Amino acid sequence: MRDAGRPARPIGVAVCALAFAVAAAAPAAAQTMDIYWIDVEGGGATLVVSPSGESMLVDTGWPRPEGRDAHRIVAAMEDAGLEKLDYMLITHFHTDHVGSLAELAEMVEIDQFLDHGGETEERNQQWRDIYLETAGDTRMVAGAGDVLTMGDVEVRMISSNMELIGEPINDGGPNPHCAGAENRPAASPENQRTLGALFSFGGFRFVDLGDLDWDMEMELSCPVNRLGTVTVYQTSRHGAFDGAGAPAHLWAIEPQVVVVNNGPRKGITAPHHYDRIAEVPGVEGIWQTHLALEADGHNTADDMIANFEDTDECQGHWLKASVRADGTYTMTNGRNGYSRTYAAR
Numbered sequence: 001m002r003d004a005g006r007p008a009r010p011i012g013v014a015v016c017a018l019a020f021a022v023a024a025a026a027p028a029a030a031q032t033m034d035i036y037w038i039d040v041e042g043g044g045a046t047l048v049v050s051p052s053g054e055s056m057l058v059d060t061g062w063p064r065p066e067g068r069d070a071h072r073i074v075a076a077m078e079d080a081g082l083e084k085l086d087y088m089l090i091t092h093f094h095t096d097h098v099g100s101l102a103e104l105a106e107m108v109e110i111d112q113f114l115d116h117g118g119e120t121e122e123r124n125q126q127w128r129d130i131y132l133e134t135a136g137d138t139r140m141v142a143g144a145g146d147v148l149t150m151g152d153v154e155v156r157m158i159s160s161n162m163e164l165i166g167e168p169i170n171d172g173g174p175n176p177h178c179a180g181a182e183n184r185p186a187a188s189p190e191n192q193r194t195l196g197a198l199f200s201f202g203g204f205r206f207v208d209l210g211d212l213d214w215d216m217e218m219e220l221s222c223p224v225n226r227l228g229t230v231t232v233y234q235t236s237r238h239g240a241f242d243g244a245g246a247p248a249h250l251w252a253i254e255p256q257v258v259v260v261n262n263g264p265r266k267g268i269t270a271p272h273h274y275d276r277i278a279e280v281p282g283v284e285g286i287w288q289t290h291l292a293l294e295a296d297g298h299n300t301a302d303d304m305i306a307n308f309e310d311t312d313e314c315q316g317h318w319l320k321a322s323v324r325a326d327g328t329y330t331m332t333n334g335r336n337g338y339s340r341t342y343a344a345r
């Protein structure tokens with residue numbers, strides 16, 4: 001559904017002209033696609049920078065005193081050598097995903113905005129209003145299946161406003177893990193509306209499905225796995241795996257590396273949340289933006305955790321992936337510089 005007062009352009013139309021304009025202004029080409037998981041303590045804020053220098057921020061984290069999350073985003077942009085954002089994608093209009101947008105927009109230039117185009121409930125409306133005001137006529141509504149490119153990086157929308165891609169991609173097909181798989185009731189409609197995106201660079205694929213819930217994961221993956229397999233999976237709902245992380249979905253998409261964008265007391269809040277991730281066959285590395293203080297020791301290795309402190313002392317370190325054209329990629333912990341290199345399979 002499109003907002004009647006603000007006609008939104010279909011994504012395909014705006015992109016051609018846009019890509020041309022961006023190319024001239026892009027900084028010197030890097031050799032890698034870089035992904036930063038910015039620590040917003042249980043919200044979403046993931047920055048993707050293509051080798052061409054074009055950039056997309058997915059979500060902005062929370063509204064916090066002194067613009068905490070907006071400042072952390074700007075710090076990651078500086079590390080990446082960015083002077084502006086080409087795209088701002090808001091997965092959905094919950095506070096932990098869009099809350100620092102107004103502050104961020106005061107601090108950095110943003111060229112284009114993307115959202116799911118749906119309405120929302122009364123309690124989220126203030127965030128949607130801020131978004132519409134900030135985006136103005138640079139807003140684009142993205143539908144499931146829409147594609148845009150940032151140089152050699154393809155961004156494909158997987159879910160949007162409760163709709164999903166149709167035909168399977170990336171070796172998807174009938175999913176053997178669906179037999180007897182448990183379903184769970186739908187979460188809040190706004191989670192179900194999540195604009196989720198798959199970023200592909202050569203043989204490397206990274207998926208960020210925002211807060212897509214268990215019920216939608218089952219629709220995406222059963223009886224046919226439409227997403228296919230991915231290289232890096234960002235946990236939906238921050239690893240709060242009572243309402244997301246359906247095993248039939250996780251086992252079908254076969255992530256090699258999992259990044260949990262949790263907070264000290266949000267996301268992984270029970271041992272079985274972490275265990276569900278660790279039990280997925282073929283996972284070679286689990287990285288967490290935070291030590292999960294309520295998980296009773298069920299966390300990944302210390303070197304793969306970016307932040308240990310509770311909120312009052314938290315320094316907001318990021319995790320980063322640097323992806324090379326040959327499919328190898330290095331995960332780095334911004335806290336201690338610890339890194340591991342993987343080969344996308």
Ligand SMILES: [Zn+2]
Pocket residue numbers: 042043044094096097210211237238
């Ligand atoms: Zn969330």
